[in-house]
Amino acid sequence: MNPEDGDDRSSSTPTGTSKQLSAQDKDKPRLTDQEKKNNHIASEQKRRAAIREGFDRLTELVPGLEGQGRSESIVLQKTVDFIHLKLQERHELIAEVENKGGRVDDSLRPS
Numbered sequence: 001m002n003p004e005d006g007d008d009r010s011s012s013t014p015t016g017t018s019k020q021l022s023a024q025d026k027d028k029p030r031l032t033d034q035e036k037k038n039n040h041i042a043s044e045q046k047r048r049a050a051i052r053e054g055f056d057r058l059t060e061l062v063p064g065l066e067g068q069g070r071s072e073s074i075v076l077q078k079t080v081d082f083i084h085l086k087l088q089e090r091h092e093l094i095a096e097v098e099n100k101g102g103r104v105d106d107s108l109r110p111s
Helices: 023-029 033-061 072-099
Strands: none
Touching: 023 033
16 A cells, blocks of 8 residues: 555554544544454564564574574574674784783773
């Protein structure tokens, strides 16, 4: 549905202090139960696809996950391990810079 074509049906009630419906609201048809169900199914499919895409992206970014069957718990655990490793490496680099007399801005330090 395109908002520009004036067919903006919604199952929500109008907001505001008045409980009276405007003439425009009275003319708007309500969503049928089937339309609500279809909208819910479409929203859930979109949410699941976004989650899958996120896990696929992690498998591309985190070493050791390429080409493996995807278990979401393994992807999450390996991602956490990888981030911990990178934070430790960052800490070591900051220490090395400071040991050599350099200064590291506080915004670059892990929190």
